[in-house]
Amino acid sequence: MTITEKLLARAADLDACRPGDFVTCKLDMVLANDITAPIAIDQFREMGATAVFDRAKVALVADHSTPTKDIKAAQLVKKMRDFAREMGIVNFYEGCHGGIEHIILPDFGLVLPGDVVIGADSHTCTYGALGAFATGVGSTDAAAAMATGECWFRVPESMRFRFSGTLRPWVTGKDLILYTIGQIGVDGARYRAMEFVGETIENLPMHERFTICNMAIEAGGKSGIIAPDDTTKAYVDQRAKRDYVMLQSDADADYAECYDWDASVLEPQVSFPHLPENARPLSAVGEVPIDQAVVGACTNGRLEDLRLAAEVLKGRTVDPNVRCIIIPGSQEIHLQATREGLVELFLEAGCVVSPPTCGPCLGGHMGILAEGERAIATTNRNFVGRMGHVTSEVYLANPAVTAASAVLGRIGGPDEL
């Protein structure tokens, strides 16, 4: 069996399962945010539910529109907060206590290897980086799960992506996943589990593994998964407050498709509008002037991402025509970035540093694009109108390329500085 099949079988209390089987799993965590929770709360009540299945296994995170951007957003967050209090939900996070859901859940030790998790947010697949099965659902699924603690799944076929070789300078996990999506397309892994293996992946630190699994959904994947190892263990052991299990795929596991790629030849990747699959190597980008650069989001808002951007911005100045917005992914990351002097460095370079929020990533607030404006961003989606006006454009890249582009005033890499 693959690790995904083992995770689902275990949570369904079965010895084994196969792709195509329908299974009902016990859930270790159910997540919703300030966009999806309000509908989930209505549906929860419609179902006649009066209590959540486990007060410690529900996480409600207000991150999309926080600090609350307008009255409507404030009402939605209030509705969540009131519900969390009424139900006694332990893991309710907003503003100064939290950050972006997919950054804080792993960082706070709320998701661990071996878990089965659903979240009313498509990037819930991020937690696959821990060796958990995690997938996005909508509000009604989250509501039913909050009430029952269970969810049905069709066991997905798995695809295996093997990367070998040492990465070149400025090439990161972000580039591996943009390259992957570029190769297979935005529906290339539809309904499937994307398993990332090989020496390149084994050598990646946790934050880059999160970035890779975060974007599995951008290839249509049901989940992304990386088998847990010593790197995972080192990350988890500082955080876990309960036991966990580390599973692996069997050597003879079946895969629907397998890819083997030499990562040592890859350049940093840039995904052109308006689909993440439009990935090009940096050298093939050409002259693309930009109006905005954003480092942040659940994809690349971790401390190490900020350090990478800082390495590029150190002693340099952002182009006067560019708004450069740095968004630490959580309050804890913001604090640590401040302690390390990164925030000062960003401000000196001419960036603004925002409190943790999804903000511009979904075109919410804190850096919305005008007609025809162009942004380079470490986010994960570049759909039509995603960051603002319907004619604006988003180019996806890693933090180093994004920071270098902010200085250059056009898309380019650190080596051009």
Add this chain to the structure above:
Amino acid sequence: MPIQGTVHKFGDHVDTDVIIPARYLGTTDPGELASHCMEDIDADFVKRVRPGDIIVAGRNFGCGSSREHAPIAIKAAGISVVIAATFARIFYRNALNIALPIVECSEAAESINAGDTVEVDLKGGVIRDLTTGQDFAFAPLVGAAQDLIQAGGLVELTRQRLAAR
């Protein structure tokens, strides 16, 4: 009773950000959401759509964000069924959960034209293009998806399950 309506046609990879842009997610009211449905790829859609109309689209319909506001907006706009070559997974689940009928059929998605009058027999698994006279068969839902449709959505199904406990 088969569904019958006029077709509104869309291409591949219609994402939930264009079905209902984030700038309208300040509300959960179906009517308000419906008034902005598809606005960023088809500004006139909301004006043209009539109750019972049908969306026909290409591959990977509903990709992107998990926002249930997307199928809610489509349903509240009056759309009776969405036919697509393929659906993105979360949208597919969400549609079943809120009892918005969806049909996966690539031949129909390719052949049916905008403005055609189309009839869909969900139980019988047949799509009939009354304008061109073409018929298309599709596979009925299986497993948990079938249970959801029979119950009329996940709210109802969960209500029954909770009551039975």
